[in-house]
Amino acid sequence: MMVESASETIRTTPSNQNGVSSQSDGGGGREGGSNGDTNGEISQIDLLHLQQQQALQAARQFLLQQASGLNSPGSNEVKQSPVQVPVSMAMMSPQMITPQQMQQILSPPQLQALLQQQQALMLQQVRNTHAHTHTHTLTLDPLPGRHQLGSKQLAFQQQLIQMQQLQQQHILNLQRQGLVPLQPTAAMQSLQQAMCPSDLQQLWKEVSGVQSSEEALKQAEGLDLSTNSSNSTSAFPKAASAHIPLHSLVNGQSHTPKRDRARLFEWISSFTKSDSGDDHVPFYPKGGHPISSHHEEHAGSHPLYGHGECKWPGCEALCEDMGQFIKHLNNEHALDDRSTAQCRVQMQVVQQLEIQLAKESERLQAMMTHLHMRPSEPKPFNQPLNLASSGSLLKRDSDIYPEGLPHPPTSAATPITPLRQGPSVISSSSLHTHSHSHSHTHGVGPIRRRNSDKYCTPIASELAQNCEFYKNADVRPPFTYASLIRHVSLSNDPVAPSLFHLRNTATWKNAVRHNLSLHKCFVRVENVKGAVWTVDEVEYQKRRPPKMTGSPTLVKNMISGLGFGSLNASYQAALAESSLSLLNSPSLVSPSAASLNMLHVGHDDVSSTVEQVNSNGSCSPTLSPHQYSHQVHVKEEPTDLEEDSRSVSLMAGITHNLPLPSDERDLEEDLPTEDLE
DNA sequence: ACAGAGATAAACAGTA
């Protein structure tokens, strides 16, 4: 099953292992990581600057043309000819709207305002992202032995890609609108020059008010895009630009998810359709809700109506009641060019917000990642991995996760794995999977999982909830090996608990073996096909008495039964786990020994409970004792399904069945290929 | 300072 490809992934391990005399190694090789990039930067920056200047000029020209109306439809068309438009670009804009169409819809000033706004937004985004992007350069460094950087690199690259996709999408939209027919590069760069969401409202007014076009034009003429150039120059993502030709960025649509493109296309299609025809088809994105249909408004509430006024962008018309609003909607915001244009603008607004969201998410990720690092040892963003095993790295979880802060991994948004209960069987493969972890060798060195235990953080839930985080971040999950092993045995996910583990296969394996042999809670059961490691819940619980040391508050809250809402997810989870351990009835909990099996999954009660909690209320923060107990009940049901399995212990012949590779491979698939080297 | 728990590394034996 998963075993097959493991070998490939593992390749990295060997090198690490050797030098790994755990603690000493810690930082050694990785540190160099960031240097190389800087070298080329200057030239890259210059190049960027140049490109941006060119783009700016092109954008200005375009704007001027648009504003002056010099461009004849024909000329625009000519420009779109393959000769002038990069092939890739042509390919990426099947649904492109011709400039003429755009012009019909939006007046030159409107166009300019739109463009300007987009530029402002983009610039802002770019600025915010700059730091990260910068890191990317480092990330891209293929030098082997810098595994520590891996997770960061992954994250950053992903973010970079995401950003590129967003940008491309943005460009695509512009193209669609005819804003970027000829000079995608210029347009794109100009977009990146200045983004100022604050102008949205004004833009809306401009767009909506055709009569104001003259004023807008004057305003437009007065605009000096060059002012942004300086900023943009510095702010422009060096790495991205450096590594990816601008035109490729534009073309980069290849990066854009096909689905999204298809969706966009559909959306645009519906758009253009409505444009051309008078078919009274309500104007709304395919599959979406009508934006201003003639029906449905009667429902009494309308997304475009609130507080007695029309919420149509830039409208704010007062409507006493729904009927009046509907009338207003049909009269003032009927299906016409203006409304269409406004919808387009709104579309872009949404996109920009999405970009913003992505950016903020990125920031959050960075923050979380940072918090995983040793506070006293501030390291460059990209170097966290280097933190080698100095056990000191994370002396205390409390340091890493201040009380007020949720564990980085814990994010309400993270998907929760489905509950499962039953015996947990650890197959060798699973072990392997896990085995990647240990690597003190790599960076996060000796994080004392003990601490995590101390806090009684339910690994299963933690891991489940922060699966993505751990997969992408080379951060050692704050759990003991025993906990991790158990988690793996209980979890459906055969993959190593984290990228960190994945990177340290040898260590992980050794640790797993060691722990399995050492801890009483892991019982090896001989089977027909071989042997199976099972988890003895009783012993496991013994081993890990629910101490609430870490969070007196938690205890207090638990006792009072009131504090749930105020607790962060981790603590809640911890609470849940500890509580569960106490509440667990034998029936619910796996029998004395749950077989460990990767394939199989049993969730531990605690984890499952927690998960349930989370699933019930997206973010369990508000759990009340009542709810909590309820969940416990829910948990029981699943038990039936697996009762047999517990004892049976899904046999995964520990031994040879599970080639490490499988797990690793799985992880690899999830991860960008680069870092694994 | 001490003991306990956990993390790592490594040696060793057994097995396929």
Add this chain to the structure above:
DNA sequence: CTACTGTTTATCTCTG
């Protein structure tokens, strides 16, 4: 012989 697995031992680190 090689690669694993499983067991032990030794050494550290951290925490209580």
